[in-house]
Amino acid sequence: MSFLKKITVHWERVAGKDTYPFNIPALKSLQELDTNYNVxxxxxxxxxGKSTLLEAVAAKCGFGLLGGGKNFVFNEESSPTFEEILSLAWLPKVTSGFFLRAETFYDFACRLDQMAREDGGVVYAPYGGSSLNEQSHGEAFLALFNNRFNRQGLYILDEPEAALSPQRQFAFLRIINQLEQKGKAQFIMATHSPIIMAYPGAVIYSFDGARVSRINYEETEHYQLTKAFLNDRERFFMHLFAD
Incomplete structure (x- = not known):
């Protein structure tokens, strides 16, 4: 079930359109983005600009920018985001969810440990009952997905494949499917993984080029390069290593 129906960019609120991040090519032409899809x-x-837009949506939802939900927001310094010029259209509006940022996941887990020392470990309950830092990176990600993503909400994920082996990426897709089929969750993700972006029924927006455009899975460079490599890796390497 989709909750966030549309993202609108209000360029009239921007004074310096030639400054970062407002001058990112794909974002400069973005007016509206249809997000009325489960995945x-x-x-x-x-x-x-894909992570820039994700972070801005997460900030607009009130999620912690190092990762977390509405109850996990600290005084966080961040670069200018699109938050100030975005409006989000909801139906129905949800207040719960989570922002996963792979590159700051360790910092998020450390803050969770800090809170656990103060409350006797109660804070671990929604995350599987133990410290995420006492597990491998991949195990910690799956513990988060299996336990924290069990309520109705919007889940914004920036490169969730970063800690997941191919086998665990398939396990992650199964979790997405279970939550989607129950009408509990909407997922908006930035990814480089051809496995994850192959999720059935998902909508793919490409940020390559001068504008954000919707494309089919088979049109993605990720699919085409992976297929070409697997079909004839010897020829692929011959061209790659040619002088």
């Missing part, structure tokens, strides 16, 4: 993927090379 939405943002894809593109690093620096194309």
């Amino acid at each position: 939405v993927f943002f894809i593109g090379e690093n620096g194309t």
Whole structure:
């Protein structure tokens, strides 16, 4: 079940459109983005604006920018975001959810440990009952997905595949499917994984190029490069290593 129906960008609120992050090519032309789908993927090379937009939506929802939900917000310094020029259209509006940022997950887990020392470990309950830092990176991610993502909400994930082996990426897709089928969750994710973005029925937005555009899975560079490599890796390496 989708909750966040549309993201609207109000460029009239921007004074310096030539400054970062407002001058990112794909974002400069963005007016509205249809998010009325259960699973939405943002894809593109690093620096194309997908994480910038994800962070702005997470901030607009009141989620902690190092990771977490509405009850896990600290005084966090961050670079300018799109939050100030976004409006979000909901039906129905949900107040719960989570923002996972792979690159700051360790900091999030450390803050969780700090809170656990103060409350005797009660804070671990929604995360599987133990410290996320006492597990492997992949185990910690799955513990988060299996336990924290069990309530109705919007889940915003930035590169969730970072700690997941291919086998665990399939386990992650199963979790998404179980929550989606129960009408409990909407997912908006930035990913480079051709496994994850192959999720059935998902909508894919590419941030490569001058504008954000919707594309089919088979049109993604991730799919095409992976397929070409697996079909003929010897020829692939011959061209790659040619002088």
